[in-house]
Amino acid sequence: xxxxxxxxxxxxxxGAISLSQAAHATTAEISxxxxxxxQISTNCSQLKVQLDRLHSSDALLRVNRGxxxxxxxxxLMAPLNSRIAAARxxxxxxxxxxxxxxxxxxxxxxxxxxYERKLSDTLKIxxxxxxxDFYSSLLxxxxxxxxxxxxxxxxxxxxxxYSKQFDVFKYNHAKEGSSK
Amino acid sequence: MNPPIDEEKNSYRVSKSRFVTMLVLSxxxxxxxxxxxxxLYNISGAAQVDLSRxxxxxxxxxxxxEDAIGKAFPSSGPINSSTLGDFRELFDKTSDQIRAxxxxxxxxxxxxxxxxxx
Numbered sequence: 001x002x003x004x005x006x007x008x009x010x011x012x013x014x015g016a017i018s019l020s021q022a023a024h025a026t027t028a029e030i031s032x033x034x035x036x037x038x039q040i041s042t043n044c045s046q047l048k049v050q051l052d053r054l055h056s057s058d059a060l061l062r063v064n065r066g067x068x069x070x071x072x073x074x075x076l077m078a079p080l081n082s083r084i085a086a087a088r089x090x091x092x093x094x095x096x097x098x099x100x101x102x103x104x105x106x107x108x109x110x111x112x113x114x115y116e117r118k119l120s121d122t123l124k125i126x127x128x129x130x131x132x133d134f135y136s137s138l139l140x141x142x143x144x145x146x147x148x149x150x151x152x153x154x155x156x157x158x159x160x161x162y163s164k165q166f167d168v169f170k171y172n173h174a175k176e177g178s179s180k
Numbered sequence: 181m182n183p184p185i186d187e188e189k190n191s192y193r194v195s196k197s198r199f200v201t202m203l204v205l206s207x208x209x210x211x212x213x214x215x216x217x218x219x220l221y222n223i224s225g226a227a228q229v230d231l232s233r234x235x236x237x238x239x240x241x242x243x244x245x246e247d248a249i250g251k252a253f254p255s256s257g258p259i260n261s262s263t264l265g266d267f268r269e270l271f272d273k274t275s276d277q278i279r280a281x282x283x284x285x286x287x288x289x290x291x292x293x294x295x296x297x298x
Contacts, residue, residue: 035297036296036297039295039296039297040296043295046295047294047295050288050294051289051294052235054288054289055235056235056236056238056239057239058284059228059229059231059236059239060231060236060239060242060243061281061283061284062228062229063229063231063243064242064243064244065281065283066229067244067246067249068244068249068274068277068278069278071246071249071250071252071274072271072274072275072278075252075253076252076253076267076270076271076274078255079252079253079254079255080253080267082255082256083254083255083256083257083258083259083263084259086256087258087259089259109225112225112228113225113228116228135296138289138294141289142287142289142290145284145289146284146287148283148284149283149284149285152283152284152285155278156278156279159275159278160275162271163271163275166264166267166268166271170261170264170268173259173261173264174261177261
């Protein structure tokens with residue numbers, strides 16, 4: 001029994017170590033050609049301007065999108081759900097979609113925060129002196145930005161789903177009304 | 181020797197040092213509170229949506245006014261075909277705006293977009 005536990009623990013530790021090494025290797029194994037490194041350091045100021053512009057425009061996008069998403073969740077979905085609940089009608093599906101929407105909204109905020117921090121860090125790295133580190137940070141920013149895009153897609157899907165479910169609710173409500 | 185004058189001087193010195201101590205303590209406490217506030221400002225994510233920061237001057241004008249998004253649906257009232265129709269109208273207006281842009285899509289950070297040739 002003790003031996004089995006020991007083997008299991010050893011396997012777990014070895015697995016964990018190899019996984020962490022693999023993760024470390026992926027970040028360390030960003031191989032850039034000499035030409036690419038030269039490109040980064042020579043076009044450094046241009047790259048920084050481009051990234052700085054993106055940083056500002058994404059901040060604006062975050063504010064505007066955030067307002068829209070907040071409006072949809074707290075000023076449209078939640079009040080309708082409250083009304084349905086107050087009227088003692090079945091809106092369980094709508095509530096479930098709203099809850100999912102809120103979760104996705106939270107991950108949108110978190111993912112954007114992570115992306116913004118990483119991009120700010122990238123902008124602080126000197127691409128003339130440390131082009132490889134700059135590029136590595138850029139890759140991380142890229143991955144984090146795609147996660148923000150995934151969150152916005154998930155929110156759009158929730159909105160579409162809520163819309164469909166609302167039609168079902170409306171249809172059922174009309175049917176019940178006509179049968180009374 | 182004049183003992184009352186010495187006593188007066190001593191008392192003046194004590195009150196002066198107390199005043200300086202109070203001043204230093206006040207400044208230290210204020211600095212600490214400002215530090216905590218700044219930490220909270222950064223950690224809460226408020227800094228990231230604060231376009232009044234320097235560097236965002238050019239994009240500040242692009243913020244959509246909250247009134248332009250649409251009206252809120254009242255959380256109390258009856259549920260009937262008219263109110264459901266009103267909701268549909270408000271919902272469509274907001275969802276159209278959500279669908280209007282490809283948020284954070286594309287890849288402006290790709291090698292190609294940044295001009296880094298493979």
